[in-house]
Amino acid sequence: MSVSFRARMEQTAKNRKSNIVLALDFPFEKSENRETLFSQAKHTLEAVHPYICAVKFNRHLILPLGTFNDVQKLVEKVHDMKLLTIMDCKVNDIGSTNQTIAEYYYAAGFDALTANPFVGWEEGLKPVFSVARRLQRGVILLVYMSHKGASEGYGQTIFDAETGEKAPQYVSFGKKALKWGADGAVVGATYPEKIREVHKILGEKIPIYSPGIGTQGGAIESALKAGARYLIVGRTITLAENPAETAKKIRDLANQCK
Amino acid sequence: MSVSFRARMEQTAKNRKSNIVLALDFPFEKSENRETLFSQAKHTLEAVHPYICAVKFNRHLILPLGTFNDVQKLVEKVHDMKLLTIMDCKVNDIGSTNQTIAEYYYAAGFDALTANPFVGWEEGLKPVFSVARRLQRGVILLVYMSHKGASEGYGQTIFDAETGEKAPQYVSFGKKALKWGADGAVVGATYPEKIREVHKILGEKIPIYSPGIGTQGGAIESALKAGARYLIVGRTITLAENPAETAKKIRDLANQCK
Numbered sequence: 001m002s003v004s005f006r007a008r009m010e011q012t013a014k015n016r017k018s019n020i021v022l023a024l025d026f027p028f029e030k031s032e033n034r035e036t037l038f039s040q041a042k043h044t045l046e047a048v049h050p051y052i053c054a055v056k057f058n059r060h061l062i063l064p065l066g067t068f069n070d071v072q073k074l075v076e077k078v079h080d081m082k083l084l085t086i087m088d089c090k091v092n093d094i095g096s097t098n099q100t101i102a103e104y105y106y107a108a109g110f111d112a113l114t115a116n117p118f119v120g121w122e123e124g125l126k127p128v129f130s131v132a133r134r135l136q137r138g139v140i141l142l143v144y145m146s147h148k149g150a151s152e153g154y155g156q157t158i159f160d161a162e163t164g165e166k167a168p169q170y171v172s173f174g175k176k177a178l179k180w181g182a183d184g185a186v187v188g189a190t191y192p193e194k195i196r197e198v199h200k201i202l203g204e205k206i207p208i209y210s211p212g213i214g215t216q217g218g219a220i221e222s223a224l225k226a227g228a229r230y231l232i233v234g235r236t237i238t239l240a241e242n243p244a245e246t247a248k249k250i251r252d253l254a255n256q257c258k
Numbered sequence: 259m260s261v262s263f264r265a266r267m268e269q270t271a272k273n274r275k276s277n278i279v280l281a282l283d284f285p286f287e288k289s290e291n292r293e294t295l296f297s298q299a300k301h302t303l304e305a306v307h308p309y310i311c312a313v314k315f316n317r318h319l320i321l322p323l324g325t326f327n328d329v330q331k332l333v334e335k336v337h338d339m340k341l342l343t344i345m346d347c348k349v350n351d352i353g354s355t356n357q358t359i360a361e362y363y364y365a366a367g368f369d370a371l372t373a374n375p376f377v378g379w380e381e382g383l384k385p386v387f388s389v390a391r392r393l394q395r396g397v398i399l400l401v402y403m404s405h406k407g408a409s410e411g412y413g414q415t416i417f418d419a420e421t422g423e424k425a426p427q428y429v430s431f432g433k434k435a436l437k438w439g440a441d442g443a444v445v446g447a448t449y450p451e452k453i454r455e456v457h458k459i460l461g462e463k464i465p466i467y468s469p470g471i472g473t474q475g476g477a478i479e480s481a482l483k484a485g486a487r488y489l490i491v492g493r494t495i496t497l498a499e500n501p502a503e504t505a506k507k508i509r510d511l512a513n514q515c516k
Contacts, residue, residue: 063362066324120407149378
């Protein structure tokens with residue numbers, strides 16, 4: 001692992017001819033049904049892996065299955081398939097806690113994690129970037145999320161401390177992604193005009209990961225044309241009647257848009 | 259559990275003559291040492307429980323021990339001690355994920371969780387409040403965190419969407435706490451002047467939880483005088499040579515300041 005996460009993502013997407021990141025998410029299950037979650041996740045992976053370049057995990061599996069129990073087994077399985085893993089933990093705690101979170105997720109094998117730049121640098125995300133650099137892992141920053149309420153925070157107008165002028169919050173986050181050397185930036189596919197704006201700031205230096213395709217209403221073509229590099233697709237695939245067929249269709253559609 | 263979390267906290271603090279919330283945090287441990295974490299946490303609880311009113315958990319234990327494994331056992335132990343439990347997960351994802359996170363933590367027995375108002379209401383925190391109301395649990399909002407970098411986000415100046423005027427971010431978060439009916443607001447003890455400002459907004463309607471005492475430099479007296487209702491103390495107690503003695507000393511100091 002002497003190559004950066006960003007470079008490994010590029011190489012994997014090229015090898016697999018896919019820029020689709022599978023979000024391996026399933027709805028809340030009561031305790032009596034939790035055992036089925038692991039096999040559901042495993043079967044989805046086995047069906048879908050030819051059409052994706054990476055797998056994104058979230059608390060949908062971490063909380064019921066345990067980081068160092070079944071989740072670590074799934075992470076190993078993804079690596080055996082020569083795909084990468086992202087932990088979408090949206091880190092936003094104080095520095096020492098963020099560092100502990102990062103150490104545990106990286107120890108479980110994750111190649112990258114997501115973090116919220118709102119928490120700031122000093123005693124905030126600085127320790128996360130330090131751990132990531134030491135272990136050659138990735139940090140992907142949230143720049144504009146895919147849900148409605150994103151306008152309240154990510155879309156708010158702030159008084160930029162550096163320029164002394166009015167600016168949208170997400171523009172300030174895009175600049176922080178550059179300044180801090182993030183390995184990726186998340187911008188929701190439900191807001192293609194924000195992808196375009198953020199892409200103007202990041203250029204080709206930092207790839208945009210775009211969630212919200214399908215179930216949340218985001219469209220593949222508009223996200224890619226606006227500058228998204230990777231598409232994150234979750235429930236549209238995981239809850240489909242035929243996950244493999246759905247994933248293949250999405251991958252093909254995405255490849256046609258290039 | 260037909261009484262609100264807020265009322266149960268008040269009653270417990272009164273019964274125990276303590277407004278100290280223990281943050282049961284321990285540093286990152288490599289896999290070979292992880293087994294000791296559970297007994298360390300258990301012993302700390304056993305030593306410290308007479309001097310506190312609630313226990314706050316974070317990823318320091320969730321990630322190595324597992325939510326439905328050892329953490330749930332600790333939560334049950336805390337409840338046996340007639341104390342309350344808070345999961346400091348700082349929820350900040352899209353609504354459906356936040357809902358899943360809340361369902362799992364509440365299913366594991368937690369009485370309340372923390373959430374970041376930056377994520378907004380629609381498809382943001384609204385589903386978390388819905389689950390909390392249904393299950394009679396609490397939601398505590400982050401209003402100003404205790405670390406240095408907090409000034410970047412929580413301390414930034416925004417243009418208030420409702421008034422169109424300049425306002426500090428934390429003032430807007432304080433107003434959201436009122437509007438959304440939060441059960442608590444977090445303001446760092448390291449910023450007593452922010453506690454005072456937020457207390458003016460919240461009055462006696464929403465209690466302020468103040469972390470950052472001790473290790474992070476916050477002082478007990480200034481936090482309480484500024485309007486903090488509960489003090490969150492972590493490493494100062496958990497990493498002390500004598501956790502019980504330290505907790506007692508902090509509890510006594512806090513009670514003298516009332």
